[in-house]
Amino acid sequence: MTDPVVFDPPPPALTAARAALDRGLCPECYGRLFGRLGHGLSNPERARRLWELLGTTPPVRTGPCRACEDLFARLDVWVERGLRTVEGFEWHRFTCGSRWEPELLAREEHQWLQLGTEWGESARSAFNREWGKALEARTGASGGPDRPDVVFLADLAVGRVEPTILPLYVRGRYRKLDRTIPQTHWPCRRCRGRGCDDCGGSGKTYPTSVEELVGAPVLAAAGATETRFHGMGREDIDARMLGRGRPFVLEVVRPRNRALDLAALAPEIARSSAGRVEVDELRPASAADVLQVKEAAPEKSYRVGVLGPVPVAKVNEALVVATGRAIAQRTPTRVAHRRSDRVRPRRIVSARVVETADAGFTLEIRTEAGTYVKEWVEGDGGRTEPNLAGLVGVPLKVGFLDVLDVHDTEG
């Protein structure tokens, strides 16, 4: 029988291999001196091939390996240490890393120079790989750098494993059917969340939010410590979010369970929020989705109830002038605390009157991302130009506002 793996070290490698015989190395460390030579062999297998080629038996060692102090012979200890740190957590994919004393790694490189091997593999990369293989064998989980559920970091000097449990991400769309709740929770302005008389000890400006109403059932199902809400923009507190809903990603921090029943969560969110919030299209997501919803700038459609005594013909005339043309919108004073004060060009994509009454009319409009609709209707004291009130020549007031769609996809 011939062995399928060819291992044919050049003469300088054999010279180095001979010189390394009396270094008191374990098979892993000995083989690793030539770790980048030949494919398909483990380092101990490399060691055995070299001893064969040199016509010698494995060198006898007195005491532990002088390079690794038998670290590689005790990988099972590190497997146990790793597993203990994540007891009670569900994980299927993992990444291994390790922290080494720099002198140890420097000593290794010095030895490569001394022996004349240019094929050495670092102990750190070998340990990360072999530890990962041992964890895979023990648990059936899958190791590698791609989207891990947990990262194990072995601190070799301290003899401890530090785990990092990665968040779980859930993506979906929400509808907000209540005009009294904000999208995310607002810490009380006076106490900044600690709790005071102003906020009745809750630390919050509003009793609840979309973030909390969506997050609580998910947090409970995942056994997580907290959730973070990332919406694709936001609507005003007193605006409803209707239609297909607004895209969001929920980041679930330190989840114990990862296999969530997303189909069961949607009705649970509607039920526990007493119908104030509904979610749709829940699906697994990743950290990249957070960036995507944060960076997206989709057009939006609104229904706006406008109060003002003005004939509909006059409104229609104004809408012809207003649509498809640039408007200059200076940051409204009401949001000046979180956005820099400057003039931005915006666009009303389309607008039409859908209902009229004695006191006013209802508009449906589609705007470019970032347009402040209320200010465009009312004028905001001249901070938005042109504005609808100016165009019809009558003071206007927004009675209600609903978001009908966030056009992030076709539909």
Ligand SMILES: [Zn+2]
């Ligand atoms: Zn060793």
Ligand SMILES: [Zn+2]
């Ligand atoms: Zn307070």
